[in-house]
Amino acid sequence: MLKRFYADNFRCLVNFEFTPAEVSLLVGRNGSGKTTLLDGIRTVRDFLLGGDLGRFRFSRTLWESRTKQHFELEVVDDAGSTYTYVLEIDQSETSRPRLGKEELLFGSSPIFRMVDGRVQLFNDDHTKRGDPFEYSTQTSALASFVARGSHLERFRTCVLGIMFFSIEPRFMEWKSTEEAKGLAQNGSNLPSWLRTISQEDPRAFTRLTESLSGVLTGFDQLRFRDLGDGNGKLLEVLLAGGKHGSFTTNLPNLSDGERCLIALYAVIHAHVGRTLIFDEPDNFVALDEIRPWLYQLRESADDRKVQIVVASHHPDIIDYLAADDAFMLSRPTGDVARISRLEVDRETGDTASESLREHLLLGPQP
Amino acid sequence: MTNSGRVRWTLLCEDRRHEQFFRGLGIQVLGCAPEKILPAPKGKGAASAWVLHQYPDHVRRTVRRYPSERVALIAVIDGDHIGFRERARCFDESLVSCSEPKRNNERIAICIPSWEIETWVAWLCGWRPARGSLDESRSFKSEVEKDMAHGRTNISAALAAWSPPLPDEEKFVPSLTQARNEIDRILR
Numbered sequence: 001m002l003k004r005f006y007a008d009n010f011r012c013l014v015n016f017e018f019t020p021a022e023v024s025l026l027v028g029r030n031g032s033g034k035t036t037l038l039d040g041i042r043t044v045r046d047f048l049l050g051g052d053l054g055r056f057r058f059s060r061t062l063w064e065s066r067t068k069q070h071f072e073l074e075v076v077d078d079a080g081s082t083y084t085y086v087l088e089i090d091q092s093e094t095s096r097p098r099l100g101k102e103e104l105l106f107g108s109s110p111i112f113r114m115v116d117g118r119v120q121l122f123n124d125d126h127t128k129r130g131d132p133f134e135y136s137t138q139t140s141a142l143a144s145f146v147a148r149g150s151h152l153e154r155f156r157t158c159v160l161g162i163m164f165f166s167i168e169p170r171f172m173e174w175k176s177t178e179e180a181k182g183l184a185q186n187g188s189n190l191p192s193w194l195r196t197i198s199q200e201d202p203r204a205f206t207r208l209t210e211s212l213s214g215v216l217t218g219f220d221q222l223r224f225r226d227l228g229d230g231n232g233k234l235l236e237v238l239l240a241g242g243k244h245g246s247f248t249t250n251l252p253n254l255s256d257g258e259r260c261l262i263a264l265y266a267v268i269h270a271h272v273g274r275t276l277i278f279d280e281p282d283n284f285v286a287l288d289e290i291r292p293w294l295y296q297l298r299e300s301a302d303d304r305k306v307q308i309v310v311a312s313h314h315p316d317i318i319d320y321l322a323a324d325d326a327f328m329l330s331r332p333t334g335d336v337a338r339i340s341r342l343e344v345d346r347e348t349g350d351t352a353s354e355s356l357r358e359h360l361l362l363g364p365q366p
Numbered sequence: 367m368t369n370s371g372r373v374r375w376t377l378l379c380e381d382r383r384h385e386q387f388f389r390g391l392g393i394q395v396l397g398c399a400p401e402k403i404l405p406a407p408k409g410k411g412a413a414s415a416w417v418l419h420q421y422p423d424h425v426r427r428t429v430r431r432y433p434s435e436r437v438a439l440i441a442v443i444d445g446d447h448i449g450f451r452e453r454a455r456c457f458d459e460s461l462v463s464c465s466e467p468k469r470n471n472e473r474i475a476i477c478i479p480s481w482e483i484e485t486w487v488a489w490l491c492g493w494r495p496a497r498g499s500l501d502e503s504r505s506f507k508s509e510v511e512k513d514m515a516h517g518r519t520n521i522s523a524a525l526a527a528w529s530p531p532l533p534d535e536e537k538f539v540p541s542l543t544q545a546r547n548e549i550d551r552i553l554r
Contacts, residue, residue: 288401295389295403302386322407323382344409349419352407 001307002162002275003082004074007040009061014336021325023301025342026311027318027356028329033337034311037329038279042164042185044071048085049159050143053097056089063335067092068100075158078274082107083155085142099137104155111151114141124151163273169259169284174251176224177232182272187263191235191251194262195224197270208262208269211296215265215289216258218242256284264293268300275307282314294320315353322352328359373473373552375438376402376428378420380413383483383521384442390525392440395549400440414443418456422464429472438473438552445480445502450541453478475548480541484510489532489539490524501538 002020007013012033018041026034043055060069071087088101104112109126113119117137121129135141146152167187179199180192198205205222212219220240224233237254240246251259264281276297282290294317301308310321318326326342344355377388377400385405393399404420406413421441428439445453457476458468479486480502487493488510494500495509513519536543 291402292399295399302382316402319404319407323385323405325408342408344407346406346409346411346413346416347419348411349416351404351420355407 001076001158002041002073002309003076004072005037005041005044006070006072007037008070009064009066010040010059010069010071011036011061012331012335012337013037013040014061014064016337016339018327018339020307020309020327022305022307023298023321023324024309025318025321025324025326026309026329027313027326027342029359030313032329032331033339034329035279036337037339038164038277038309038311040071041073041162041277044073044085044087045159045162047087048073048102048140048142049156050140053089053099053138056091056097060091060093061336073159075155075162077154077158081151081154083151083158085155085159099139099141102140102142104142104152106151106155111155112142112145119145121145158274161274162277163267163275164277164279165263165267165281166279167260167263167281167283169256169263172251172259172263175227175232175234183263183267183270187260190259190263190266191224191233193270194222194235194266195233197266198222198224201270204269204271208266211265211269212262215261215292220246222262257286257289260284261289261293265296268293268296271304273306275309277309279311280313281310282312282317287314287316290314291316291320315351318353318356319351326352328356330359371436372398373436373438374398374401375440375473375552376400376404376424377440377442378404378417378424379440379442380406380417380444384479386521387483387487387524388440388442388477390521391528391549394525394528396438396552414446414453417441417443418460421457422461422466425461425472425474426464426466429474430466436473438475440475440477440549440552442477442479442483444482445478445541446505447481449502450478450480450544453480454544471551471554473552475545475552477545477548478541479545480539481505482507484514485539486542487514487521487524488519489535489542490527491519492527493519499538502541 005018007016013036018037028034067090069089073085074082076082084105086103089097090100091097102114103110111122114135117134118132119135119141120132123129146156164185166185171186171188172190173188176192176195178192179196180189183193209221218239218241220238223236225236226233234250236248236250238248297308300306327339328342329337329339331337344352373396375392375396379385379388385403389400406416424439428437443453454476461468482505484507488506489500493513510519
């Protein structure tokens with residue numbers, strides 16, 4: 001579970017802290033920093049799991065002259081232990097980013113440290129393991145030294161469980177050339193991921209088709225057809241009960257919204273991740289289609305103890321999730337992003353979206 | 367377009383526990399999940415006041431907008447120290463104040479667990495206090511929550527025990543009996 005994210009000198013995030021709840025809603029106007037916040041978490045996550053530093057290039061705050069960027073990512077594992085990952089990056093406008101510090105704390109004690117290219121490893125009892133040694137300042141050193149069963153591995157497992165989704169149905173492939181262990185953030189590899197689920201977790205696949213039957217008109221089932229000659233497998237969608245009887249179609253013939261819904265429901269039923277982060281899941285999807293998905297997503301937070309973060313402008317999503325913890329992002333002076341908890345004055349009878357209308361420019365309620 | 371026999375319903379409630387209970391109850395009794403769920407937002411002020419503010423608007427937008435269709439509204443607030451009869455009057459008054467007075471036989475169920483939904487869950491699951499009886503004379507919330515934390519008393523079990531009602535229900539938990547009558551009206 002993601003407990004805290006801190007960023008300083010990252011785009012519009014300056015001395016910025018986000019402490020998500022079990023279910024968190026992020027609201028704010030376009031440009032308020034919602035996507036930047038989610039990008040910040042994802043960039044740090046991807047880096048410490050083995051990415052390179054290039055993804056931080058040009059990410060310094062424009063009006064800051066400081067060259068140092070500072071990030072902290074705090075997660076809690078299933079046993080309740082807290083891990084704090086600290087990352088410092090140095091970059092000027094002309095030089096490429098350089099890793100200044102990478103540290104992992106278990107509680108308040110270090111279990112990994114890299115400062116200015118010198119790595120110090122620690123045992124799980126926090127005693128130093130060996131002498132410091134030189135390491136690259138371009139990649140995550142921590143990603144390279146994960147011993148099985150160690151605190152480092154448990155931390156890595158926690159971080160792997162933080163999943164991001166911002167589904168872009170137009171980028172979705174229509175066939176699977178190989179199995180995929182996870183769904184890409186934009187959902188592009190949906191056929192490959194569903195192929196894996198259909199084989200490794202048939203019950204999840206069944207749950208998915210049952211859910212889709214209730215939300216997609218005429219939907220009957222999903223199946224794969226071998227294209228032969230190593231050309232992969234085509235994801236087919238069986239539709240039934242229409243004027244023309246049953247017939248088979250495929251992803252490109254579905255609407256953007258229908259493809260989006262398949263991906264969104266698959267995320268719920270495949271039980272991926274312990275922290276699911278959605279950036280505007282309502283894009284492409286009609287109001288009466290997003291509601292049942294949202295209710296199922298919220299239910300999974302209770303049933304499976306999944307942490308959920310949703311960024312949205314949609315009044316229905318706002319009004320439903322405002323019963324949990326809602327965070328409002330804004331850039332009051334046009335530069336740095338600020339975050340505050342949304343507190344609706346319930347005595348007025350306003351819904352959360354009504355109370356935010358002026359702030360979000362949502363327009364009048366129909 | 368409507369599906370002939372199906373009730374399309376909206377749930378207006380105070381919090382997630384209400385939502386969990388009545389969503390499950392609706393699926394069980396009405397045969398479908400709510401089309402829309404509107405829990406009170408987190409914030410300052412009483413959640414019950416927020417539900418009472420929202421209520422006339424939802425009556426107008428759901429039940430009265432589609433009088434010939436099976437469109438229903440379930441509105442839920444806790445009875446707390448005020449009690450379910452007085453709370454029910456508050457619902458009626460909120461309609462009058464919006465010039466939309468109560469009409470007979472509308473598909474509206476006003477459910478007022480008293481003191482709280484935890485009393486109903488406890489009653490249905492067979493939980494009883496160490497001393498005295500489980501009734502609506504006081505709040506049992508903290509005691510029941512402790513039991514819920516151990517998993518012995520929970521909403522799923524309560525819903526499974528929804529029907530038939532226990533013989534003494536009307537004597538000890540009249541707000542629950544009243545809610546059954548309200549929900550029956552939606553089904554008619």
